[in-house]
Amino acid sequence: DAGVIQSPRHEVTEMGQEVTLRCKPISGHNSLFWYRQTMMRGLELLIYFNNNVPIDDSGMPEDRFSAKMPNASFSTLKIQPSEPRDSAVYFCASSPLMNTEAFFGQGTRLTVV
């Protein structure tokens, strides 16, 4: 398996624009996580899916952020409208079971100017 695949790797956008980050989890994995990493706040859990169902979205910063998982092989994280403070590295991770480790993608570095 190619691992967790995220796209794009880098995104530069202007404030106010819509941004969509994509994730393809490892085949057969039931859990999917979206994290945001910044120097100030570290690695924050934004949302967690289990079997394509959002289980906990308490980490989503505000209504500008939304995440979907329409099927077991694809998830998106959307920011609309984007703001400069959204600049961060966004990671997607998946795991096969609830008591096992998660495998991370390479991340998407988002810069909002």
Place this chain on the structure above:
Amino acid sequence: AQSVAQPEDQVNVAEGNPLTVKCTYSVSGNPYLFWYVQYPNRGLQFLLKYITGDNLVKGSYGFEAEFNKSQTSFHLKKPSALVSDSALYFCAVRELSSNTGKLIFGQGTTLQVKP
């Protein structure tokens, strides 16, 4: 609510010396504990985990960690540090008591190994 604390922002050790990176956790049920490493501009890589069984678990690259239930700790250790071990290390916990399996990370500890 579950949480993880890494009390040291940075740990400095000399090459060849033993290293310890500290982690404490808080969960209401059984903890499932993990260590990850992150190199610059890369994703997180899994190092080792404690699910059940022996309190001393061994992982990749010669790392090991000791689970201590009474102290709610899961410190990462290596007998002899290498310069190439310099990276950002994260401790993480999953709690299944609420049947959600949420995976929470500590703030990370930068390990600097000097020649």
